[in-house]
Each structure stands twice: as C-alpha cells, then as structure tokens.
Amino acid sequence: xxxxxxxxxxxxxxxxxxxxxxxxxxxxxxxxxxxxxxxxxxxxxxxxxxxxxxxxxxxxxxxxxxxxxxxxxxxxxxxxxxxxxxxxxxxxxxxxxxxxxxxxxxxxxxxxxxxxxxxxxxxxxxxxxxxxxxxxxxxxxxxxxxxxxxxxxxxxxxxxxxxxxxxxxxxxxxxxxxxxxxxxxxxxxxxxxxxxxxxxxxxxxxxxxxxxxxxxxxxxxxxxxxxxxxxxxxxxxxxxxxxxxxxxxxxxxxxxxxxxxxxxxxxxxxxxxxxxxxxxxxxxxxxxxxxxxxxxxxxxxxxxxxxxxxxxxxxxxxxxxxxxxxxxxxxxxxxxxxxxxxxxxxxxxxxxxxxxxxxxxxx
Amino acid sequence: xxxxxxxxxxxxxxxxxxxxxxxxxxxxxxxxxxxxxxxxxxxxxxxxxxxxxxxxxxxxxxxxxxxxxxxxxxxxxxxxxxxxxxxxxxxxxxxxxxxxxxxxxxxxxxxxxxxxxxxxxxxxxxxxxxxxxxxxxxxxxxxxxxxxxxxxxxxxxxxxxxxxxxxxxxxxxxxxxxxxxxxxxxxxxxxxxxxxxxxxxxxxxxxxxxxxxxxxxxxxxxxxxxxxxxxxxxxxxxxxxxxxxxxxxxxxxxxxxxxxxxxxxxxxxxxxxxxxxxxxxxxxxxxxxxxxxxxxxxxxxxxxxxxxxxxxxxxxxxxxxxxxxxxxxxxxxxxxxxxxxxxxxxxxxxxxxxxxxxxxxxxxxxxxxxxxxxxxxxxxxxxxxxxxxxxxxxxxxxxxxxxxxxxxxxxxxxxxxxxxxxxxxxxxxxxxxxxxxxxxxxxxxxxxxxxxxxxxxxxxxxxxxxxxxxxxxxxxxxxxxxxxxxxxxxxxxxxxxxxxxxxxxxxxxxxxxxxxxx
Numbered sequence: 001x002x003x004x005x006x007x008x009x010x011x012x013x014x015x016x017x018x019x020x021x022x023x024x025x026x027x028x029x030x031x032x033x034x035x036x037x038x039x040x041x042x043x044x045x046x047x048x049x050x051x052x053x054x055x056x057x058x059x060x061x062x063x064x065x066x067x068x069x070x071x072x073x074x075x076x077x078x079x080x081x082x083x084x085x086x087x088x089x090x091x092x093x094x095x096x097x098x099x100x101x102x103x104x105x106x107x108x109x110x111x112x113x114x115x116x117x118x119x120x121x122x123x124x125x126x127x128x129x130x131x132x133x134x135x136x137x138x139x140x141x142x143x144x145x146x147x148x149x150x151x152x153x154x155x156x157x158x159x160x161x162x163x164x165x166x167x168x169x170x171x172x173x174x175x176x177x178x179x180x181x182x183x184x185x186x187x188x189x190x191x192x193x194x195x196x197x198x199x200x201x202x203x204x205x206x207x208x209x210x211x212x213x214x215x216x217x218x219x220x221x222x223x224x225x226x227x228x229x230x231x232x233x234x235x236x237x238x239x240x241x242x243x244x245x246x247x248x249x250x251x252x253x254x255x256x257x258x259x260x261x262x263x264x265x266x267x268x269x270x271x272x273x274x275x276x277x278x279x280x281x282x283x284x285x286x287x288x289x290x291x292x293x294x295x296x297x298x299x300x301x302x303x304x305x306x307x308x309x310x311x312x313x314x315x316x317x318x319x320x321x322x323x324x325x326x327x328x329x330x331x332x333x334x335x336x337x338x339x340x341x342x343x344x345x346x347x348x349x350x351x352x353x354x355x356x357x358x359x360x361x362x363x
Numbered sequence: 364x365x366x367x368x369x370x371x372x373x374x375x376x377x378x379x380x381x382x383x384x385x386x387x388x389x390x391x392x393x394x395x396x397x398x399x400x401x402x403x404x405x406x407x408x409x410x411x412x413x414x415x416x417x418x419x420x421x422x423x424x425x426x427x428x429x430x431x432x433x434x435x436x437x438x439x440x441x442x443x444x445x446x447x448x449x450x451x452x453x454x455x456x457x458x459x460x461x462x463x464x465x466x467x468x469x470x471x472x473x474x475x476x477x478x479x480x481x482x483x484x485x486x487x488x489x490x491x492x493x494x495x496x497x498x499x500x501x502x503x504x505x506x507x508x509x510x511x512x513x514x515x516x517x518x519x520x521x522x523x524x525x526x527x528x529x530x531x532x533x534x535x536x537x538x539x540x541x542x543x544x545x546x547x548x549x550x551x552x553x554x555x556x557x558x559x560x561x562x563x564x565x566x567x568x569x570x571x572x573x574x575x576x577x578x579x580x581x582x583x584x585x586x587x588x589x590x591x592x593x594x595x596x597x598x599x600x601x602x603x604x605x606x607x608x609x610x611x612x613x614x615x616x617x618x619x620x621x622x623x624x625x626x627x628x629x630x631x632x633x634x635x636x637x638x639x640x641x642x643x644x645x646x647x648x649x650x651x652x653x654x655x656x657x658x659x660x661x662x663x664x665x666x667x668x669x670x671x672x673x674x675x676x677x678x679x680x681x682x683x684x685x686x687x688x689x690x691x692x693x694x695x696x697x698x699x700x701x702x703x704x705x706x707x708x709x710x711x712x713x714x715x716x717x718x719x720x721x722x723x724x725x726x727x728x729x730x731x732x733x734x735x736x737x738x739x740x741x742x743x744x745x746x747x748x749x750x751x752x753x754x755x756x757x758x759x760x761x762x763x764x765x766x767x768x769x770x771x772x773x774x775x776x777x778x779x780x781x782x783x784x785x786x787x788x789x790x791x792x793x794x795x796x797x798x799x800x801x802x803x804x805x806x807x808x809x810x811x812x813x814x815x816x817x818x819x820x821x822x823x824x825x826x827x828x829x830x831x832x833x834x835x836x837x838x839x840x841x842x843x844x845x846x847x848x849x850x851x852x853x854x855x856x857x858x859x860x861x862x863x864x865x866x867x868x869x870x871x872x873x874x875x876x877x878x879x880x881x
C-alpha cells in the first residue's frame with residue numbers, strides 16, 4: 001500500500017483520536033509529511049510480517065518542547081546521515097522506519113522520514129495510542145532496550161547514545177536536546193525484524209487511516225459519527241455532557257488536571273470526571289470508575305465527534321466520552337505495571353473497560 | 364463643541380454615528396453596504412451629517428471600521444505580489460512557506476519565496492548567521508515581480524535583530540517598498556506568524572485605497588479638518604499612517620466595535636455581548652472594557668494565522684436567515700437573504716420566509732407589513748422561535764469560562780430576545796441606540812500600544828522584564844496617537860514556556876489611552 005496525501009490526512013485525523021487528548025498537535029507533522037510525499041512521491045507501507053527477521057528497523061520521532069516544535073520546524077533530512085551512522089555502528093543498513101506512537105505529532109514524523117530517505121514505513125507502532133514517557137512502549141515489555149539511541153538536529157549534528165538503562169537514556173537525551181536548541185529528531189528501540197514481530201502493535205496505521213476516513217465520511221454525510229466510531233473500535237459510550245469545570249496544574253512540564261462534566265440528555269442529573277496527565281487517564285461517573293489507562297478514553301465534540309485535546313478542554317463544551325479497549329499486550333502484568341493507573345499515581349486497580357461498563361458498574 | 368464621526372462597515376449595513384465630546388450620540392444612520400464598500404461609506408457620511416445642524420468643520424475625529432481587508436483576502440482581489448523571506452535555514456526546510464494555503468490564494472499573493480540562513484534558538488543563540496549576499500541575490504531576482512516583502516525569522520519574537528537587518532537590505536536593493544516584519548504582527552508559532560506577515564504585506568495596496576477613499580469621501584462631504592483613524596480588531600484605533608503598515612490588524616474590527624459599543628452604551632465593563640446581524644450573530648465577551656482575545660489559531664481566507672483576534676462565536680443565524688421546514692423539522696439557514704432582505708423577506712413583499720418574518724408574525728418585532736405574514740401558522744412560528752432560542756442559548760453558555768452568572772447585552776437586531784429569561788445570565792440589557800452599537804464602538808475607541816516578547820529570566824528579573832515591556836507598550840501607544848496622561852496598562856500576561864529550561868517566559872503588555880486632543 002502507498003501513503004500519499006489522502007492517506008496522510010486520514011492518518012492524522014485518526015491519530016488525533018488515538019492521542020486520547022495528548023500526543024501534541026499533529027499539524028506540523030502532517031505538513032512535514034505532506035511536503036515530503038509531494039517532493040519524493042508516495043511512501044511504501046509494508047506489513048510487519050513482510051519484514052525479514054534479520055532486518056534493522058528503527059522508529060523515528062521528535063523530542064522537545066511543544067513551543068519549540070511550532071517555531072523551529074525541522075530540516076527534514078536530519079536522519080539521512082544519522083541512520084547511515086547507526087547502520088555503520090550496527091553493521092546493517094536501516095531497512096525501514098515506523099512510528100513509536102500512533103497518537104499526535106509522532107504518528108506523522110516517520111512518514112516524512114520514510115519519504116525523505118526513500119525507505120518503507122512499517123504498519124505498526126509501540127503503543128497503539130499515545131503515552132508521555134519513553135519506556136511506555138510494548139518493546140519495553142519484551143525486554144528490548146532503548147539504546148543505541150540516535151539524536152540528530154537540523155544543523156547536521158548527530159549523536160549515537162549507549163546508555164546502561166532506559167532511565168539513563170532519557171536523562172542524557174533530555175540534556176542533549178536542550179543543547180540542540182530544545183528539539184531533536186530521535187530514534188530509540190532499534191529492533192530486528194524478529195523483535196518487531198514479537199512486540200509491535202500491528203496494523204495501527206491502517207487502523208488510524210480507517211478511523212480518520214470514518215470521521216471524514218460520516219461528518220460529511222451528517223450520519224451519527226460517534227455511534228459508528230464506537231462500533232468500529234469496539235468501544236463504549238461512557239457519558240454525554242457539558243464541561244463545567246477544568247482544574248489544571250502544570251508540573252514538570254506535564255499538563256495535569258481534572259475535567260468535570262455535567263450530564264445532558266440520557267445522562268441528565270449525573271456527574272462525570274476525567275483525570276488527565278497530557279493524555280486522559282481515568283474516567284469516573286460519580287465515584288465509580290468507568291475506564292482507566294491503558295484503555296483509551298477519548299473526548300469527542302458532541303455534534304461533530306471531532307476528538308478534543310486536553311489543552312482545548314473548556315467550560316461549556318458539549319462532549320461525548322467514549323472508552324476503547326487497549327491492545328491486549330498492555331493487559332499483562334508487566335503492561336499494567338508500566339502504564340496502569342498505579343504507575344500514574346492513582347490508587348486503583350486496572351479493570352478492563354468492557355468489564356466496568358457491562359459488569360453493571362455503570363448503573 | 365467638537366464632534367466625532369464613527370463608521371462601521373458590516374456585511375449587510377454600513378452604520379454611521381456622530382457623537383459629541385461627552386460621547387453623547389447626536390445622530391445615527393443605518394445604510395446598505397455597497398459592493399464597492401466606498402460609495403456606501405460616502406453615503407453614510409452624507410446621511411448622518413444631513414440629519415444634524417452641526418458645523419462640519421467641528422468634526423475633529425473620523426473613525427472607520429471596515430471590511431475592505433477581509434473582503435480583499437476572501438475574494439483574492441487587489442492583493443499585492445509578495446516576496447517572502449524566511450530566516451531559518453538549515454531549520455524549517457521541511458515545511459515551505461504557504462504550503463497549506465488554498466492554491467488560488469497563494470497564486471494571488473506569492474510565488475516567490477526563499478528560506479535563507481538565519482533564525483534564533485529559543486534562548487537567543489543564532490541558528491545561523493544572516494547571509495546578506497544570499498538575501499540580496501533573492502531581492503534582485505524578485506524586485507521586478509513583487510510589490511512588497513514579508514520577513515519571518517525563527518524565534519523573532521525573542522530577537523528581532525535579523526528581521527530588522529533584512530528590512531534595511533530591502534531598502535538598499537528595492538528602495539521604498541512596504542516591508543512586513545513578522546515580530547511586529549504575530550507571536551510564537553512560525554507558520555501562523557509567517558502567514559499573518561505575508562497577508563499583511565499583500566494588503567499594502569488595499570490599505571492605501573482605504574486611506575485615500577476615506578479621506579476623499581470626508582473632504583467631499585465637507586469634513587475637512589478631522590484626524591482620521593482606522594479601527595483595529597482589539598477595539599483601539601490606529602492612525603492612517605500606521606494602518607498603511609499594519610492593515611491586517613483591521614480584520615474583524617466589526618464584531619470588536621459592537622462589543623465595545625455595547626459595553627459603553629450599557630455602562631458595563633464585564634459582560635457577554637450578543638450582536639444579531641443580517642446574516643450571522645456574533646457572541647463575544649467584554650472584560651475590563653476590551654474584548655476577550657482568542658487563544659487559538661484563526662483562519663483568514665483559508666490561511667492559519669496567530670495574530671490577535673477577538674474571541675467570538677459566530678453563528679449562521681441573523682435577521683435575514685432563511686427558514687425552511689423539511690420533514691416536519693425546522694431548518695434555520697445557514698443561507699441568508701443578506702442585504703436583499705428589504706426585497707426578499709415576506710414582510711417586505713418578497714417570497715422568502717426569513718427569521719424576521721417569524722419575529723413579526725409573533726408580534727416581537729414591528730418591521731415591514733405584518734399583514735403579509737398573517738398566513739403563517741402560529742404554532743409553526745413558535746416552533747421556529749424555540750429553535751432559534753435554543754441555538755443562541757447554547758452558544759451563550761459556550762462562550763463563558765465559568766458557571767458564574769454574567770450580564771448579557773443585546774445589540775443589533777438582538778432585542779427580540781429580551782422578553783425571555785436566559786439560563787446562566789444575571790440580567791439582560793438592551794441599551795438605547797443598540798442598533799448602531801458597532802459605529803458607536805468605532806467612535807469611542809481608544810489608542811493602544813502593545814509589547815509581546817519572550818524573555819529569559821536568567822538574564823533579566825521578571826519585574827525588570829515586565830517594566831521593560833510596559834515601557835515599550837506605552838511608547839507604542841504614544842506613537843499611535845494616545846494622550847500620554849491618559850494611558851493605562853490594560854493587560855499584563857506572563858506565560859512561562861512549558862518544558863524549556865532557562866526560565867523562558869512570554870510577557871505581553873497592552874497599554875491604552877484616549878486620543879490626544881488637537
């Protein structure tokens with residue numbers, strides 16, 4: 001399958017839903033991808049099963065402050081030399097790239113990189129959604145390490161980083177990124193085809209494009225987008241209401257807060273709340289948890305079903321909240337330990353959204 | 364006594380008012396907006412003066428809020444060809460200028476751009492030094508093809524040195540052509556700021572036209588000794604000379620004028636304002652006598668920009684909105700008969716059912732001939748009115764930031780809503796002269812100056828940074844024609860930039876004062 005303008009628009013829209021309120025504005029990433037395919041032609045997308053077991057595959061992402069990302073746009077060729085060096089270092093050529101996360105700006109960067117480097121993109125990611133920290137990837141669950149990590153800036157500087165732990169990788173990388181001007185292109189979790197097959201979340205770009213297409217088509221034909229989205233994603237309608245309050249606090253660069261929602265229509269008289277840390281983490285009706293991370297909690301505009309980011313939550317907006325089961329790789333002991341509610345500081349055990357909703361808890 | 368003449372050009376009507384020195388309304392008129400805009404302005408000036416016996420020479424201030432610039436961009440007419448210079452190489456190459464513009468707009472505005480060496484990091488270091496030879500070569504190559512230049516450097520809100528140097532180079536190579544520098548127009552967000560700078564540069568001719576035709580119209584009507592100002596979208600004025608450099612700041616001044624006029628007429632400095640026009644209704648918020656500014660990207664003619672704009676919700680419901688019934692459901696617009704309402708609405712003998720006809724049928728308005736709508740089923744009319752209410756109520760609630768009750772001021776044709784209690788609203792006010800609130804808003808406007816800059820608080824203390832920004836804003840206001848003695852700081856915003864070390868913070872200060880008297 002080829003990714004060109006149409007698919008990029010669809011994936012970007014799908015990514016805004018899979019971002020579950022976070023992941024950053026895909027706008028800059030989308031424009032980068034669009035320019036790259038305009039210049040170099042469509043990108044070839046291959047399936048995970050088509051990657052040879054011994055091939056070297058590396059994800060591509062942006063790291064840095066959102067304020068810098070919207071101002072200092074990348075060059076686009078940061079990775080040309082950096083991937084060559086990584087290839088030399090590992091004794092193999094980079095075979096293909098893929099997104100580390102399916103939500104937000106980083107869903108788009110690998111498409112631009114693949115077009116500029118003339119390599120294929122693989123239809124997979126390491127989250128199936130968006131998460132805030134580097135180790136929150138399925139590769140981590142399978143014991144794969146972030147190193148060697150590559151950082152490259154627009155001036156031509158590049159660094160191959162070998163850290164003893166993923167935590168060290170994160171700390172060293174943050175400092176390098178600041179020195180590079182607050183933003184860098186990064187690649188972590190270089191894998192072999194065999195490792196990828198074991199740990200990646202498959203077909204996520206296709207899925208993202210399908211979600212985007214469904215949003216576009218149903219919005220254009222004014223049919224019930226939310227219902228169809230829920231059906232497509234095996235999700236659940238959790239609540240319909242009006243946002244009545246947003247409590248925010250910014251701590252160490254993260255956008256923490258709670259959105260309070262008052263019920264309308266079938267939920268009239270009921271109260272709902274969503275806890276977020278960049279992404280939406282916990283959804284509660286009254287005191288009763290209806291969904292929690294790693295399941296996807298998405299806030300949609302009541303009328304258009306357009307996904308709403310946590311930054312644009314504001315008083316008065318009418319919304320539908322939906323819950324979607326996460327990939328089953330997250331529903332393991334190590335998965336829940338890595339991205340479950342307790343990791344984010346909430347004193348609750350993870351229960352799958354379908355059990356919470358169908359188990360009568362919602363009544 | 365000296366007088367002010369305020370004019371506001373809207374999509375449907377051009378309104379004019381004369382107010383005296385104590386800001387009392389002497390006369391007001393509402394006339395149809397014309398296709399060329401200018402003749403409608405001239406007509407409004409003529410009519411508003413005709414209705415009074417004041418000495419035309421005692422009109423000392425003339426203020427115009429106009430849609431010329433918006434129209435030019437939307438219709439892609441009279442736009443200058445712009446040479447676009449971005450300073451950022453080797454960064455920013457991944458997205459070329461104007462890449463997401465509608466094709467017809469970029470074709471009308473610019474096909475000549477360069478991404479040149481330059482730009483800054485967030486902490487003020489240069490990404491690359493300016494290569495003056497590169498800039499000059501570009502200018503020489505385009506100097507016969509373009510009529511103005513737009514310059515945008517990466518992080519120019521932190522340091523404007525490179526952008527200013529390019530302006531000097533333009534003068535050297537091309538002589539006196541208009542140059543738009545992005546740091547004077549937009550804030551952080553390269554592509555949006557660049558778009559605003561390019562659009563501003565493309566409006567140079569339109570700005571000249573407005574200045575000339577307004578001056579001419581005033582002279583022809585005998586208003587010879589007045590100072591002339593244009594309204595900006597933040598509710599303040601700029602001199603004609605200033606408007607030639609920053610024409611884009613006039614975009615969306617109409618709704619701003621309504622909001623300011625509404626606040627003035629009802630003597631409230633904090634309220635929600637609903638302005639019902641012919642085609643749309645605008646809902647805005649007035650805070651400390653100025654409109655609340657929007658915090659999200661605003662599209663103009665299909666291009667995303669980030670320069671200041673009033674925070675508005677515009678709904679496709681006005682006095683001329685066409686009413687239909689489809690499968691038993693009421694359908695409101697969004698089509699409108701617009702300025703043709705006096706020909707096409709039923710009450711005026713036309714054949715189109717509009718919201719105005721519904722209001723007349725229900726006895727809520729007295730416009731045209733009510734016998735021409737007596738055949739409308741009263742239950743249907745009530746159903747339509749209910750639909751209109753629920754639409755307006757929803758958006759009134761939407762524009763609020765908290766659950767607290769707030770007063771609601773109705774202007775334009777909004778008065779028919781006054782008979783009802785509105786949820787979340789403490790009181791509903793429909794002031795005298797509400798139908799020309801926009802022209803009054805233009806006549807009472809103040810003069811302002813602004814400073815928006817990113818400071819690194821390692822190099823300068825927060826207090827010193829704010830003091831510096833205040834001084835710059837005040838000087839800016841004086842330059843724009845404000846009386847120094849009346850200048851007040853109306854807004855100080857201090858936003859730390861997330862994720863960045865070095866305590867970078869964006870400080871924004873706005874100062875406003877009364878017009879300096881002559």
